[in-house]
Amino acid sequence: xxxxxxxxxxxxxxxxxxxxxxxxxxxxxxxxxxxxxxxxxxxxxxxxxxxxxxxxxxxxxxxxxxxxxxxxxxxxxxxxxxxxxxxxxxxxxxxxxxxxxxxxxxxxxxxxxxxxxxxxxxxxxxxxxxxxxxxxxxxxxxxxxxxxxxxxxxxxxxxxxxxxxxxxxxxxxxxxxxxxxxxxxxxxxxx
Numbered sequence: 734x735x736x737x738x739x740x741x742x743x744x745x746x747x748x749x750x751x752x753x754x755x756x757x758x759x760x761x762x763x764x765x766x767x768x769x770x771x772x773x774x775x776x777x778x779x780x781x782x783x784x785x786x787x788x789x790x791x792x793x794x795x796x797x798x799x800x801x802x803x804x805x806x807x808x809x810x811x812x813x814x815x816x817x818x819x820x821x822x823x824x825x826x827x828x829x830x831x832x833x834x835x836x837x838x839x840x841x842x843x844x845x846x847x848x849x850x851x852x853x854x855x856x857x858x859x860x861x862x863x864x865x866x867x868x869x870x871x872x873x874x875x876x877x878x879x880x881x882x883x884x885x886x887x888x889x890x891x892x893x894x895x896x897x898x899x900x901x902x903x904x905x906x907x908x909x910x911x912x913x914x915x916x917x918x919x920x921x922x923x924x
Contacts, residue, residue, distance in 0.1 A: 754814040757814035761814075768808070772801050778822070781887055782826065782882065783796040785882040796825060796828045796832060797825065799828050804821050804824055823898075826898075830875070833875075866920070880905060880912055884909060
């Protein structure tokens with residue numbers, strides 16, 4: 734039985750959970766269209782997160798594809814349909830972390846790939862600043878980097894970040910404070 738539900742409008746806060754929960758329920762019952770709608774609703778956020786972690790469009794798209802596949806296979810394990818986005822994001826982050834670990838085994842310098850691709854990019858002030866920020870983020874402790882990515886690239890709340898990373902809100906606040914301090918120290922006073 735196929736159920737086609739209208740996409741959830743981003744401004745519909747009250748009805749969003751009900752519709753999202755209906756989509757998850759239908760997807761759990763084997764409705765592939767409902768699962769496709771669920772993933773489609775979150776594709777932009779997933780791309781932002783994957784790209785922020787991997788800094789490469791191809792790798793980001795592959796990570797999203799892998800996260801989609803894993804979530805499809807493990808959808809029956811999702812206990813609370815209202816937390817589908819958090820659950821899917823957590824899967825994606827784990828995939829991105831695995832990819833980063835794999836890269837470190839292959840490439841000693843994680844910025845080496847980017848240096849080669851940047852050689853052909855014209856360097857104006859905006860590009861130089863972006864590169865400096867990316868390099869400073871790459872030097873951060875992984876826990877701090879994840880929080881910065883989720884907070885400032887994905888615009889998540891402290892509560893959301895705590896749910897995604899599985900740590901208490903107080904820990905997330907402390908790590909965010911330390912991460913910002915480390916970035917300020919690394920980048921200098923002008924930041």
